[in-house]
Amino acid sequence: MIYIIFPILALVHLGVLFLGSDIFLVRLISKIVPILYLIALSVGEGRWKTRAGIWLGIGLVFSLGGDTILAFPDKYFVFGLGSFLIAQVAYSVSFSWGNPVHFLRLIPYVIFGASYFYWLLPGIAPALTIPVAVYVSAICVMGWRSAAREVSSRDRWLGILGAISFIISDSIIALGQFTPNKLPFHGVWVMSTYYLAQFLIYLSQEEEE
Secondary structure, eight states: OHHHHHHHHHHHHHHHHHHTOOOHHHHHHHHHHHHHHHHHHHHHTTGGGSHHHHHHHHHHHHHHHHHHHHTSOGGGHHHHHHHHHHHHHHHHHHHHTTOOOOGGGGHHHHHHHHHHHHHHGGGSOGGGHHHHHHHHHHHHHHHHHHHTOOSOHHHHHHHHHHHHHHHHHHHHHHHHHHSSOOOTTHHHHHHHHHHHHHHHHHHTTGGGO
16 A cells, blocks of 8 residues: 555655645645655564564654754754754664675765765855764765665665655755755755655665564
């Protein structure tokens, strides 16, 4: 059912964004319902019975927190960033549980993270330089840990693609936040890649229960 219900819930919010609804509660509720669904599903499926599943659940809960905070004015941006930072750390732990290190698989993520941060740096306020650097590091570590898993080819690639989708989503947010190069339908691009990321990450751990 997840293959039907989650995409429908995600499409509802993308439709709200595309149509440009100004009703705050409609935008907020439609935004958080897909992640609430994954949280409820993880509990119903007993994901909390494994350590990897527990950390996956923590990541979903803090993602929900970040979604909610970022629905409010930009002055709360740093708090949303903090909530998503915890989510990235939780996903990294979930991906790492019982898996090897594989330092070489970190290299492409370091190159991307350092390059993108350097490009964004002129537009980042001094007070946000360290928080943004920490967040970029965290999401690149999450991507690395997804690539370092010794699991089935299906789960590994779902995890890798999910992590990359998350990196793309956050990169689009940073693009709009710290540069003048905001994409048309910015919110649609951010949330579509974000929902895809959460969906793929969740599916990537189905066989580890």
